[in-house]
Amino acid sequence: MKKVTIIGVGNLGKSILSGLAASDIIDASDITAVDKSKYNLKEVEEKLNISISQDIITSIKGVKWIILCVQPRQLDLVLEEIKDKLTSDQILISTVTGTSIAEINEVVPDNKVVRVMPNTGASKKLSMTCIAANEDVKEELKFVEEMFDTIGRTLIIEERLMQAATVLGASGIAFFLRFLRAMIQGGIQMGFHPHEAQIIAVQTAIGAATLVAKNGTHPEREIDKVTTPQGCTIEGLNEMEHQGLSSSVIKGVMASYEKINTIK
Ligand SMILES: NC(=O)c1ccc[n+]([C@@H]2O[C@H](COP(=O)([O-])OP(=O)(O)OC[C@H]3O[C@@H](n4cnc5c(N)ncnc54)[C@H](OP(=O)(O)O)[C@@H]3O)[C@@H](O)[C@H]2O)c1
Numbered sequence: 001m002k003k004v005t006i007i008g009v010g011n012l013g014k015s016i017l018s019g020l021a022a023s024d025i026i027d028a029s030d031i032t033a034v035d036k037s038k039y040n041l042k043e044v045e046e047k048l049n050i051s052i053s054q055d056i057i058t059s060i061k062g063v064k065w066i067i068l069c070v071q072p073r074q075l076d077l078v079l080e081e082i083k084d085k086l087t088s089d090q091i092l093i094s095t096v097t098g099t100s101i102a103e104i105n106e107v108v109p110d111n112k113v114v115r116v117m118p119n120t121g122a123s124k125k126l127s128m129t130c131i132a133a134n135e136d137v138k139e140e141l142k143f144v145e146e147m148f149d150t151i152g153r154t155l156i157i158e159e160r161l162m163q164a165a166t167v168l169g170a171s172g173i174a175f176f177l178r179f180l181r182a183m184i185q186g187g188i189q190m191g192f193h194p195h196e197a198q199i200i201a202v203q204t205a206i207g208a209a210t211l212v213a214k215n216g217t218h219p220e221r222e223i224d225k226v227t228t229p230q231g232c233t234i235e236g237l238n239e240m241e242h243q244g245l246s247s248s249v250i251k252g253v254m255a256s257y258e259k260i261n262t263i264k
Contacts, residue, residue, distance in 0.1 A: 002030055004147075005059050007078055008069035009035040009044055012095055015122035016069065019151030021048040022125075026147070032059045057085050065147070068094045072263065075099055079107040086111055091140050093147075097166050098263045101134055101159060112137045114144045115162055118151065119170045127152030128172075130165035167256045175252065180205055 004026055006013055013033070021028040031050040035041050041052040053059040060066055060082055070078055075096050088110040094101075101113045114137060118129040129148040133141050141156070148154045157165055180201055187197030211222045227233045 002026055002065075003032075003063040004030060004065045004067065005032045005034060005063045006067040006069055007034045007056060007060075008071075008074070009033045009037070009040040010069070010071075011120060012118065012122070013067075013069040014040070014044060015120045015127070016067065016095075016118060016151060017044050017048055017050065019122045019125050019127065020147065021050055023147075023150035025150060032063070034059045056081055060085060060090070064090060065143075066090055066092050068092060068096055070096065072096050072098050075104075076107075079104065083108050091137075091144075093144060097170075098163070098260060100162075101132070112140055114141060115159060116144065116148060117162060117165045117170055118148060119173050121173065122151040125151055128169040129154045130157045130162065130169055131155070132157050132159040132162055134159075163260045164257060166260055167253055171256050175249070176205070 002025070004020065006017060009017065013035070017031065017033055020026055021031055028049050029051070031048075033041060033044050033050055033052050034054065034056050035052075036054065038054065041054070044050060045052045051059075056078065066082075066086075068075065068078060075094075086108060090111055092104060092108065092111050092113045094104060094113060094115050095118060097117075101115055104113045105111075112133075114131060114133040116129055116131050118127040121127045122129075127148065129152060131141065131144060131148065131154055133144075145154050145156065183201040183205075184194065184197045187201060188194055192200065208219075208222070211217070212219055215222070223237070227237065
């Protein structure tokens, strides 16, 4: 039984759907997308050839995997709506930030729950998805891992690290993109047209990340390879550090982490 229903087809839901629908482990015809917005649903139906519905109750019937992809403040309503309709063999996969497995199980005590924290790289099969579950969820965890492997890379973590995973992996997309934007702005100031600066900065970012990913090296090792003594790279790097680059990134990450711990 591999049927999947995803509740909430917003930014993340669309990204997960486009990865899953193109994967080998689930047929697009076994996927149903549920959302309040007809516009969101039409978009995924046309692009991905999956079933769509605005009715949660009918769309979870006979489905093994239910992916919850709504905002934290919307989760309670969704759980209240489905709790009496669920059968105990159905597995809930929650992408929702800041709501623990125990909190979900307070409302739906008979269902196994897996928490996942993907990112919007999912739409290009480049998500980083952290996954956490309780000890009793072993077999199911394997399939959830397989499911999210189809949209990028996965890592099983302890649930206590889920907030940190959200900051580093999900908000991390925004953090890296802000750095990318700054590089593009620097490129424009040196004389490139914006689209040229973007091509150069994006490809360089892909190259830099791929070097670390494929070589398994620490970033500083790859930095050393392009840093000639007394050259222009070290001049730029040191100026960035004098201006507080590493410190402001770490402080930003920690501010985000402090904030996430207050969100419910
Ligand atoms: N965006 C990310 O990169 C990211 C990464 C990791 C985790 N997350 C988590 O993933 C969850 C979804 O985030 P998102 O950015 O995709 O949010 P989003 O863009 O707001 O999408 C949520 C969607 O769910 C719909 N919805 C809400 N209540 C519903 C209901 N009762 N029945 C059917 N549809 C309903 C919303 O419709 P309306 O707009 O009409 O309410 C909206 O289209 C959040 O909990 C977030 O913390 C997000």
